[in-house]
Amino acid sequence: MIADRAHRSDPLLALTVFEARVILRGRGAVVGMIGYAAASVIVTLLGLTSFRQLGFGSVGPAAVALLNLALLLPTAQGMVVGAMTLAGEREGAFLTMLRAQGVAPLGLVTATWLSVTLSAVLSLMLGFGLSSAILASAVPLSDLVGFAGLFAVAVGVAAAAAALGTLIGTLAETRLQAGLAAVAVWFAVAIGLDLLVLGMGAFARVGEVALVGAVLANPLETGRVLALLAIDGGAASLGPAGGFVVTQFGLAPTMALLATALVAWIAVPLLLAGRLLATRDT
C-alpha cells in the first residue's frame, strides 16, 4: 500500500500541516523571514547608537522604527504569500482535487490562512528574537515588556493581512494576477490610505470621527495605534484620531475597540473568501 495510513489525522489539521510545509519551503516565506530579520537587526543596531532613542518604556524613534517594520514587512509577506498560494492552487487545479475530496471551501480558506499566518509569525519571532537579544544587553529588562505587546499586535496585523491575501487569492484568476493585486493592496493599506486622509485634510476639515473611521478602516493603522497604546499607554504619540478615541472612551475600551476591529479584519475576509470559493468554479 502506498499511502501512509499510520499518520491518519483530522482532515483539516492534515491540510493545514500540508499547506504550512509547502508555504515554509516556498521562496516567498524564506525571503520574507530573512528580509525582516535583517531589517530588524539593522534598525536595532542603529538604535543602539543613541541610548536616548532606545527602550520601550516610552516611544522613541527606534521603537517607532521597529514598530513600523513589524507592521509592514510580515504584513506584506502574509498578503502576497496568502494571495499567491491560494490562486496558484486554484490555477493548478489542486483546489479542485481537494474540493472533490469533500473539503469545504471555508476549510480550504482557513487552512491556507492558518499556514500563511504561521509563516508570518515565524518571521516575527525571528526578527523580534534577534532584536530582543541585542537590546537585552543594553536596556533594562523592564523596557522589553513593551516588546510583548508589540509582538502580539504584529501577529494580529499579520493574520489580518494573511486573511486579505487569501481573499485576493480567491478573487484572482491567476497566481501572477494575485501577486500583483496583493502588492497593490499592501501599498494601499501601508501608504495609500494615509496619503488619502492627508490629501482630504488639505482641502476640507477632516473631523475626529472621520479620522477614527480611517483608523478602523485600515488594519495597519488599527494595529499601529493599538501597538502605540500597548507600548506607551498615553495619548501623546497617537496622533489626533487615537488621542480623540482615548479621550472619549478611555484606554481599555479603546484597546478593546481596536482589537475587535483587528479580529473583524481577519474574520470578514475569511468568510468572504469561503463564500466566494463556494459560489464560483474552481
Next chain:
Amino acid sequence: MLAEGLRAEASATIPAPDDVVRATVRALGKRYGRHVALDGVSFELAAGEVVGVVGPNAAGKSTLLACLAGTARHEGSATAHGRVAFLPQRAQLPGPATVAEVLSLFSALRPEGADVAELPADFVPAADRRVSQLSGGQRQRVALAAVLGGAPDLILLDEPTANLDPPSRETFFTAVEAHRANGAAVLIASPVAVDVLTGVDRVLVLEAGRLVEDRAAPEYLASLEMTIWVRLVPGRSAETLGALPGVRRTAERGQWIEVDTIEASSLPLLEALRAAGIGADEIRIGMQSGARSPGRES
C-alpha cells in the same frame, strides 16, 4: 463543531443508494459567457461501469467531469451518489511537497478504509522526493495514486494517461479494474479515443457541448476511422486501391496513397492489400485520434 462544519460541505454528492446508480446527469448545461460548454447532456452511470468520454478539444469533457465533481456551477443536474474522487486535467501538485506528504494528505481526507487498488510500490517515485523534482509522468502517477486511494464510489479522471509510459498505463488500467470490481463507476475523459478504449464498457461522444453518441465500446471501436498508407509506386494508384473491400476514400499524398477505412473493415482490407502483392514494408497504419464518429461524418 467548527471543524466539522468546515469540512462537512462536500461537493454535490448524496449517499449511494442501494441500487446501482453512481451518477445521474439530467439536462446538464454550462456556459462560459456566451460560449456554451455543455448543452442538455443526460446520462447515468451504473456501479461497476467504466465509461469513456471522448470528443475534440473544447467539446465539454472537462466541464462535464467538473460539474459531476461538484466544482463547477451548472444548469440542470449532475448528481454523484457516494464518495467522489476526481483528477482534473493537468492537475499540478504543489512543487515543494514531497510524494509522501501528498499521499498522506489525500489519505487523511478520505474516510478510513482499505485501498481497493493495490498499486505497486514502484508506481510512484521515492516518498521523500519533492514534486518539483519529478518528471511529468511521475507527477501524473503521484496524482493518480492520490485520487485512486481508498474506495471511492465515483471516479472521474480527465486525461489520466497523459504522460504515462506503457507499464504505468497498464498499472493504471489494472487499478481501474479493481475499482470497477468493487462497484465503483469510472468516467475517463480524453480527446484521443484510442487512449481510453482499454477496458471501457461504454463511450460517450461529446461535440460542441452536446452528447452526440452513447454507445457500447466494442461498437464504437469498430466504427473508428483508420487510415492505411500505401507506398505510391508505378502501376499503383488511388483508383485501383479504391476498389478494394472496406475502402471508404482514397487520395494520393506525395509518395503515399491514403486509404480511409474503419476499424471493423481493417483486417479484410489488409488481407486484400497483401493478396494484391503489397508488402508489409509498403504499408503504414494509423488510427484516427479524433473522436468523431465515422458514421456521422459520411
